Amino acid sequence: MAEMGSKGVTAGKIASNVQKKLTRAQEKVLQKLGKADETKDEQFEQCVQNFNKQLTEGTRLQKDLRTYLASVKAMHEASKKLNECLQEVYEPDWPGRDEANKIAENNDLLWMDYHQKLVDQALLTMDTYLGQFPDIKSRIAKRGRKLVDYDSARHHYESLQTAKKKDEAKIAKPVSLLEKAAPQWCQGKLQAHLVAQTNLLRNQAEEELIKAQKVFEEMNVDLQEELPSLWNSRVGFYVNTFQSIAGLEENFHKEMSKLNQNLNDVLVGLEKQHGSNTFTVKAQPSDNAPAKGNKSPSPPDGSPAATPEIRVNHEPEPAGGATPGATLPKSPSQSSLPAVVVETFPATVNGTVEGGSGAGRLDLPPGFMFKVQAQHDYTATDTDELQLKAGDVVLVIPFQNPEEQDEGWLMGVKESDWNQHKELEKCRGVFPENFTERVP
Numbered sequence: 462m463a464e465m466g467s468k469g470v471t472a473g474k475i476a477s478n479v480q481k482k483l484t485r486a487q488e489k490v491l492q493k494l495g496k497a498d499e500t501k502d503e504q505f506e507q508c509v510q511n512f513n514k515q516l517t518e519g520t521r522l523q524k525d526l527r528t529y530l531a532s533v534k535a536m537h538e539a540s541k542k543l544n545e546c547l548q549e550v551y552e553p554d555w556p557g558r559d560e561a562n563k564i565a566e567n568n569d570l571l572w573m574d575y576h577q578k579l580v581d582q583a584l585l586t587m588d589t590y591l592g593q594f595p596d597i598k599s600r601i602a603k604r605g606r607k608l609v610d611y612d613s614a615r616h617h618y619e620s621l622q623t624a625k626k627k628d629e630a631k632i633a634k635p636v637s638l639l640e641k642a643a644p645q646w647c648q649g650k651l652q653a654h655l656v657a658q659t660n661l662l663r664n665q666a667e668e669e670l671i672k673a674q675k676v677f678e679e680m681n682v683d684l685q686e687e688l689p690s691l692w693n694s695r696v697g698f699y700v701n702t703f704q705s706i707a708g709l710e711e712n713f714h715k716e717m718s719k720l721n722q723n724l725n726d727v728l729v730g731l732e733k734q735h736g737s738n739t740f741t742v743k744a745q746p747s748d749n750a751p752a753k754g755n756k757s758p759s760p761p762d763g764s765p766a767a768t769p770e771i772r773v774n775h776e777p778e779p780a781g782g783a784t785p786g787a788t789l790p791k792s793p794s795q796s797s798l799p800a801v802v803v804e805t806f807p808a809t810v811n812g813t814v815e816g817g818s819g820a821g822r823l824d825l826p827p828g829f830m831f832k833v834q835a836q837h838d839y840t841a842t843d844t845d846e847l848q849l850k851a852g853d854v855v856l857v858i859p860f861q862n863p864e865e866q867d868e869g870w871l872m873g874v875k876e877s878d879w880n881q882h883k884e885l886e887k888c889r890g891v892f893p894e895n896f897t898e899r900v901p
Contacts, residue, residue, distance in 0.1 A: 484613050491616075500612055505681070508688035509601060515695055516594050522702070523587045529706075530579055537572035544568055556734055557727035564724045571720065575713040582705040590698055597687065604684060607677040614670040621663045826874055826885050828858045833873070833897035847875060847890040855897065858889065869894055 544565035551558050832854055839849040847855065854876040860866045870891045878888040 484610070500608055502681075505685060505688075508685070508692070511692045512594075512597065512601070512688055515692060516591075516598070518695075519587075519591050519594070522699075523584075523591060526584055526587055526706075530576065530584060533572070533576050533579065537569075537576060540572060541569055555731055557730050560727045561724065564720050564727070568717070568720050571713065571716050575709060578709050579706065582709065583702055586698075586702060586705075593691070597684075597691065600680065600684060604677070604680045607673070607680055611670075611673040611677040614666070614673040618663070618666040618670045621666050826856055826858050826879055826889075830857045830859065832856055832876070832900050833871070833894075834900045835896055836898050837896045839892060839896045841890070845890055847873065847892040849875075849892055849896060853877070854900070855892065858885075871897075 548562055548565055551561055835849040835851050835853040835855065837849075838851055839847075841848045849855070855871075855873040856876055856879055857871050857873040860872050866872070871894050872889060872891050874885060874888040874890070879885075882888055
């Protein structure tokens with residue numbers, strides 16, 4: 462019996478919910494068709510717009526924060542691999558091996574601590590902040606449904622109120638066939654029955670209206686208070702979140718800077734012990750220099766162009782600054798490092814060292830080294846190149862920055878242009894050496 466009773470209650474509840482959905486659907490259709498008015502609250506609608514915007518911004522912030530944490534974790538792994546490589550190549554007899562290993566361990570711990578604090582102080586706070594939105598969003602939707610119920614109950618009651626006047630007219634003048642067919646003594650009773658039935662329906666409609674209004678207003682009042690408060694709380698939340706991230710990142714970089722300085726000191730000690738070793742680095746084009754080597758024309762005569770060589774010497778700078786070549790400037794943080802000396806050797810063409818033999822002659826451009834004559838026509842493909850015709854004589858001069866010289870290319874000015882203008886800046890340009898031949 463209890464089972465049957467339970468099933469009966471469940472079935473009744475399902476039927477009630479289905480009826481509510483049908484009633485709401487009918488009410489929404491009537492409102493869209495303009496046959497029923499809809500209760501509007503512009504202030505609440507603005508609160509809902511703010512809520513949706515706040516939810517969108519918070520969701521994006523949470524996504525970007527997770528991406529940031531994933532990047533921190535990836536950087537941690539990359540840093541760990543780099544330190545493992547250093548430990549492997551650091552030979553046992555080199556000084557500072559134990560210190561380098563300890564620095565690597567501290568580096569790993571620092572990354573782990575940074576990531577965990579970001580999770581605790583930023584991500585978890587973010588998750589808690591967004592955790593309140595689903596419940597409020599559900600209540601906003603429920604309020605919308607209850608508002609439709611309230612409008613439907615109001616319209617039903619209003620229609621019964623309109624029908625009341627018609628019922629009162631029936632008492633004065635019977636119109637139904639039943640009333641006309643009934644004996645005179647029964648007509649009064651029938652009329653009284655119809656009035657009583659109409660009054661009962663109207664009373665029920667009024668009760669339903671009061672109930673629907675009460676449920677709606679309770680939800681409406683709560684949300685009217687919560688939504689503005691939630692909207693205003695976003696400022697403090699954003700401030701706390703980004704302050705936490707900024708503070709954690711600042712401390713992390715301070716501690717990481719100390720570890721890097723310690724590692725630098727260890728490597729300086731290693732360099733001092735093996736400072737007599739030098740290595741040679743080929744000159745490479747700078748980022749701003751045109752990569753002529755990649756588009757050099759096929760050499761008609763196969764003659765190579767000279768490339769200056771740069772040697773890097775790690776020996777400490779002698780006192781008095783008597784080191785040949787140019788010394789790179791040192792930043793304050795590198796004051797303990799030995800100077801890196803760059804020795805620039807003069808360019809060579811076909812094995813011959815080219816000097817500034819014409820540097821002191823007034824009829825030749827500054828730094829003049831030698832002359833060449835074009836053996837083939839060359840069409841310039843860039844603004845910094847010379848346009849050559851076979852037979853043109855070019856006065857070769859050095860590059861202002863030797864590192865900008867690409868293999869197979871020379872800097873110069875056509876002799877005819879120089880004799881006419883005497884303006885080096887406007888006339889000089891680069892050209893492929895293999896299109897020319899040196900002349901006396």
